[in-house]
Amino acid sequence: MEYILETHNLEKKYKKCKALNDFNIHIEKGAIYGLIGRNGAGKTTFIRLICGLQKPTKGNYEIYGISNESKQIIEIRKRIGAIIENSSILLDMTAEDNLKEQYKIIGLPNYDWLNEILKLVGLAQTGKKKAKNFSLGMKQRLGIAIALVGNPDFLILDEPINGLDPEGIIEIRELILKLNKEKGITFLISSHYLDELSKVATHYGFVNHGQILKEITSAELEKNCRRKIEIKVSNVKECVKYLENSKISYEVISENIINIYDKINIAELAVNLSNRNCNISELHEKEESLENYYINLIGGNDNV
Amino acid sequence: MYKLLKANFFRLKKEIIFWMFIILTIGMAIFTIYRFSNQWSPVAIDKLLNEYINYIGLFIAIFVTIFVGKEHSEGIIRNKIIVRTQ
Numbered sequence: 001m002e003y004i005l006e007t008h009n010l011e012k013k014y015k016k017c018k019a020l021n022d023f024n025i026h027i028e029k030g031a032i033y034g035l036i037g038r039n040g041a042g043k044t045t046f047i048r049l050i051c052g053l054q055k056p057t058k059g060n061y062e063i064y065g066i067s068n069e070s071k072q073i074i075e076i077r078k079r080i081g082a083i084i085e086n087s088s089i090l091l092d093m094t095a096e097d098n099l100k101e102q103y104k105i106i107g108l109p110n111y112d113w114l115n116e117i118l119k120l121v122g123l124a125q126t127g128k129k130k131a132k133n134f135s136l137g138m139k140q141r142l143g144i145a146i147a148l149v150g151n152p153d154f155l156i157l158d159e160p161i162n163g164l165d166p167e168g169i170i171e172i173r174e175l176i177l178k179l180n181k182e183k184g185i186t187f188l189i190s191s192h193y194l195d196e197l198s199k200v201a202t203h204y205g206f207v208n209h210g211q212i213l214k215e216i217t218s219a220e221l222e223k224n225c226r227r228k229i230e231i232k233v234s235n236v237k238e239c240v241k242y243l244e245n246s247k248i249s250y251e252v253i254s255e256n257i258i259n260i261y262d263k264i265n266i267a268e269l270a271v272n273l274s275n276r277n278c279n280i281s282e283l284h285e286k287e288e289s290l291e292n293y294y295i296n297l298i299g300g301n302d303n304v
Numbered sequence: 305m306y307k308l309l310k311a312n313f314f315r316l317k318k319e320i321i322f323w324m325f326i327i328l329t330i331g332m333a334i335f336t337i338y339r340f341s342n343q344w345s346p347v348a349i350d351k352l353l354n355e356y357i358n359y360i361g362l363f364i365a366i367f368v369t370i371f372v373g374k375e376h377s378e379g380i381i382r383n384k385i386i387v388r389t390q
Contacts, residue, residue: 051386082386088379093318101380104311106387146383 002029004064004154004186005050011058012045012210019045021210023059027188027203032180034197035190036294037207043190044085045210047158050188051082063154078106081152083160087143091132095123095142098131102149113151121145121175137168141175148179155179156188161196169196176200198290208298225288229260231269232282239278242269308384321370325363332356 003026010023020042027033037043048054050061052073061068066076089098099114118124121141126134131142140160147155157176161169177200179185191197197204204221206213216224233239233256240258243250249261270280288296316322336356340347375381 051382053382053385078387080386082382084379084382086379088383090315090374090378090380092320093315097318101311101314102383104314105307105384107307107310150387 001026003027003062004029005061005188007046007059007061009059010046010049010056010061012042012049012054013057019210020049020056023207023210023212025205025212026215027186030180030184030186031203032176032187032189032201033203033205034201035188035205035207036192036194036197037190038192038298041207042210043207044158046207047082047084047156047188047190050156051080051084052077053084078150079152080154080156081144081147081150082156082158083140083143083147084156084158087140087146089131089139089142089146092130094128094130095126095134095145098142099145099149102146106150108150117145117148120148120179122171135168136164137171140164140168140172144172144175144179153184154186154188158190159192160189161191161193169193173200194290194294204290206294206297213297221290221293225290225293226261227285227287229264229266230257230282230284230286231260231280232257233273233278233280235276235278238276239273242272242276242278316371319371321367325367329360329363332359 005025005027007023007025010020011018012020023042023046025035025046035043035046045054049056050063056068063073063076064079066072090101093101095118096114099117100111103111103114115124118126121144123138123141123145126138131139134142144155144157144160147157160172160176164172173196176187176189180187187200189197189201198218198221202218203215204218205215230253231239236252236256236258240250240252243258243260248264251259251261253259266283273280333356
């Protein structure tokens, strides 16, 4: 597995307060990684460490296999684009001038790809309109455009849809998907808009109290969040035989609990199992959203 | 360092307040020349310095505060640190 970013027991301490504590994350190449956590969980601190704005107090991280303790990390960081907290744009300048400024900061000899970047983020038609007159969505897209200067293959977006209207959220979502698909850019997105994140992310990392509680792929999450019927039966073997014969998708959870994922006729199931000397003692219908999954995960590890 | 200077000069050229202060400074210089050219007696240099040139320092201080402050308030400084221009 090729990881673009990997951390090893990363720790960041502010006096007595630990913002990050044994933080271990693994981001695969080509993934859209959603970092989920409440305010103050450590998401932004982590991003600031990766971008080199702060130094870890313990542990280390690797970007493209290069450790942060190596001198090469400065060069490697040039392959990263980032928007932290709010997009860093000059409001008195046009979209084009903002990009030109970034070209000069990076030290690129000419303005190659400038128009392509503007087209990519849908700001090619803004002309002489200054950034202060842009909508929030446009400003955010301009921020992404600035992060794209230098052709990075890893983009870090910290709360990219904060304060955006539904239209703006859709614009950003589509842009992220487009960049991921067309340019193969890997994304690390921190957010607490779980529903929105679930529409783009391929991997999730749940953060609480400065630690990654769980890393999960969207396929695994979907499996966990699938609508299911949980039944408690007296005879699992007979029940499994019946479900196999009826070609019903199921999963044995414990010695007397089975999850059924297909739509079934419950009365028919109860009668047929009863004929096989298997009784249903409990039956629950369950459907979990990403939000529920997150709350359960955080709740299970939090006594607050 | 050179890249940062280049980027800042680019920004400077686009900054309206910079051009406003340039015009104001030129205007003040012209006004000073006009005012003292009417006096046919020699002008003491300290009078010239105290009356007008002091204001230029004030303009520069105001301008630099706005120019550099904007870099911090709008987060441009973060872009520079992330890219780690050398």
